[in-house]
Amino acid sequence: MAQAHDRTSAMLAGSSRTGRRQGELHAGVGTPLLCTQSGTDPLSDVLRAVRLTGAVFHRVEASFPWGVEIPDSTLYRPIILPQAQHVISYHIILEGDGFVCMPGSEPVRFEAGDILLLAGGTRYALLSTPGQKPEYDEPATTAFFREWMKGTLPFVTREGGGGEGGTAYICGFLGCDRRPFNPVLCALPPLIRIKWARIKWAGHEGAGLLGQLIELTLAESGLPGPGGEAIRLRLCELIFVEVMRLCLQSLPAHEKGWLSGLRDPSVGTVLALLHAQPAKHWTLDTLAAEAGMSRAALAARFAHLVGHGPMHYLALWRMQLAANSLSDSSLKVAAIGRDVGYASEAAFSRAFKNATGFSPSAWRNR
Structure with missing residues (x-):
């Protein structure tokens, strides 16, 4: 059936x-x-x-x-x-x-x-x-x-x-x-x-x-x-x-998706690094070196399995962590931005609004 x-x-x-x-x-x-x-x-x-x-x-x-x-x-x-x-x-x-x-x-x-x-x-x-x-x-x-x-x-x-x-x-x-x-x-x-x-x-x-x-x-x-x-x-x-x-x-070997990315040795290594240190100043070069791949090969394989490039994935994951902090803590917006890797409150606020449609303060007040 x-x-x-x-x-x-x-x-x-x-x-x-x-x-x-x-x-x-x-x-x-x-x-x-x-x-x-x-x-x-x-x-x-x-x-x-x-x-x-x-x-x-x-x-x-x-x-x-x-x-x-x-x-x-x-x-x-x-x-x-x-x-x-x-x-x-x-x-x-x-x-x-x-x-x-x-x-x-x-x-x-x-x-x-x-x-x-x-x-x-x-x-x-x-x-x-x-x-x-x-x-x-x-x-x-x-x-x-x-x-x-x-x-x-x-x-x-x-x-x-x-x-x-x-x-x-x-x-x-x-x-x-x-x-x-x-x-x-x-x-x-x-x-x-x-x-x-x-x-x-x-x-x-x-x-x-x-x-x-x-x-x-x-x-x-x-x-x-x-x-x-x-x-x-x-x-x-x-x-x-x-x-x-x-x-x-x-999962079948040909399956795409985040779970398949976890199981892949190279992509799984990169995912683990991004989750371990989301605020670190990662670049595609440093991630590729950690994975033992070229920049182009990592970017292509990561996007093929996960659906986003490594740097885009990192940006999205940072927004999820920031949203949790906005909802669950009384930390100031600037401090939350620093915790997820943004040097200035303005840069973090722009990125958060682009990702969610809400400013950090509006998200906190929802």
Whole structure:
């Protein structure tokens, strides 16, 4: 069955030599992560900077037929995460199967042992059968979020038509910054489907960290008590981070994007340097020397994989760091500019407004 988007198909296509079905990533399988000499971890750096935050985390047990529409995140983000700029959703399929349906794309079948990650924030539906009318339409789902945030709903919700056979899944929703610059979000396709099936509750041996995190989440959901919601939300965040690591490990060799740049030895080295010392007076010459490449070769390879040249990427990353400081600290604008590599407040203010459309003071006051 066709994937929801061409980029999704490219990212999820498994190697035919290993017999992996197209559209799947398998937990614990793939190319090892790049380890840099500096010890810098750009993925953790970015996830900190974009302020990844869990918002809603609950379990659904649905009997056939069942269906739910998730509206565009702009409709429910003000309800569950009013301070976030963007919402990412994912669903861990525990039992049964179904279809994820996105406008303009063919339905994508999922089954027990899958994780569905939807990073775009656009409308989609989870259905037992493609084309059916969902039990929970967009207004009903939005109303559900309102009730959930009041704390009146149980962790496990039951829905569906009461027929034989059913599907159980966990829903996770996360907030993050989208602007000025979120390279992880920009690199993700609308839909990712990851395979993680081998865990103990399914009668098999464990399957690495992702399976252990999901087991812990299931165990915590059965032990209601003080602090349980906070633990589940932190687990929600950890599961997302581990999904990102599996994506990084399992990317096809030809795939473009920031995650592919991390895995490339030369580009990954440069990314680690820029994240380790964003305020340093970097030049293309010094970065090329660190990467062991010519200026032209580094510029071309970096832009091919990441989508920006090294110096443009550095400028964007500096703006993300500056935006965080403007929002979270009382430092003066000139001090924030110096912290991200600008010698004068005027130069920093011009660069920030060019990147965001706001002056630093206007961004701070938003």
